[in-house]
Amino acid sequence: MFERDSIDPSGTGAFAPFAHSRAGGGVRTLERDRTVVVPLRPGAAPAPEAVPPVVAEPELLPVLPALAPLLPGGGLRPGTAVSVTGDTGLLLALGAGAFTEKTRDTAWAAAVGLPELGLSAAAGYGYDLRRLLLADHPGPHWPDVVAALAGAVGLILLRPTGPVAPALAARLTAVLRRTRCALLVAGPWPGATQRLSIRTGRWFGLGDGHGQLAGRQVEAVAEGRGTATRPRTAHLWLPDATGAARPLTPAAEPTLTRPALEAV
Known part of the structure; x- marks a missing residue:
């Protein structure tokens, strides 16, 4: 039509x-x-x-x-x-x-x-x-x-x-x-x-063949036009263990005890 x-x-x-x-x-x-x-x-x-x-x-x-x-x-x-x-x-x-x-x-x-x-x-x-x-x-x-x-x-x-x-x-x-x-x-x-993208990311929460993913730490980057041409970055949980997005401070350590998984 x-x-x-x-x-x-x-x-x-x-x-x-x-x-x-x-x-x-x-x-x-x-x-x-x-x-x-x-x-x-x-x-x-x-x-x-x-x-x-x-x-x-x-x-x-x-x-x-x-x-x-x-x-x-x-x-x-x-x-x-x-x-x-x-x-x-x-x-x-x-x-x-x-x-x-x-x-x-x-x-x-x-x-x-x-x-x-x-x-x-x-x-x-x-x-x-x-x-x-x-x-x-x-x-x-x-x-x-x-x-x-x-x-x-x-x-x-x-x-x-x-x-x-x-x-x-x-x-x-x-x-x-x-x-x-x-x-x-x-x-x-x-x-x-x-233009936004994820530069790096790692998941937490999955053990050796068991468990479930409980959170992801990422570095997001943004590039733009005109006055926004300078790249901007942000480190955050996306998502955290509750399913929300929140900032990740440089000193923050994951509270989860299971090994971290590198994004591939």
Whole structure:
């Protein structure tokens, strides 16, 4: 029904009625089941009026304190895309700060193309699963799904089905700017303002053929564009024994008695 590159940055396409609602239309929340986005019929509602450009600098979207040192200003800038390579746990933790006590009743997020996303891990990092929309298998229509959701949620976690062409990335970035939605991408993204990855990591908790993993210490690194070109690093538990992300101080020693496992 939709071509791969058929997104409409003006927001007046087939998804426009849903893009200006809050979790209505063709997306159901986890209170029912893990679902996919169902396209709405073209012409189901009149096209919304154009949104005037926002001149004021948007407020940063908060992140968990353990990850704040990685980002300029300590948060995610609405309307931009951040690339996270090689670690779904880092991607998940980076978006968890949107669900603070102040925003818990108003924040919405979506995960697109991430069927392996651990919902227990998401809850451990702080996500409100009642306000997390899931489109597990969007297939080649993922650009249309992202464009629709950008008008309904403040944060989208995405894994594209393949390499993203610069022209497509530019069109979706225009949608993000207009709707002030932040995009976290699992993998490369042309024009990403920040690129995050895990440089080193080691797991704790597994003994000689028995036991279970109980925590991971990592060194995360972020590189960006413009004023954010200088690499930033952070050492943290991702996750700790409780499933949360927290800073790792230089003098901190693991409280677990079983041997550490080096990441390979």
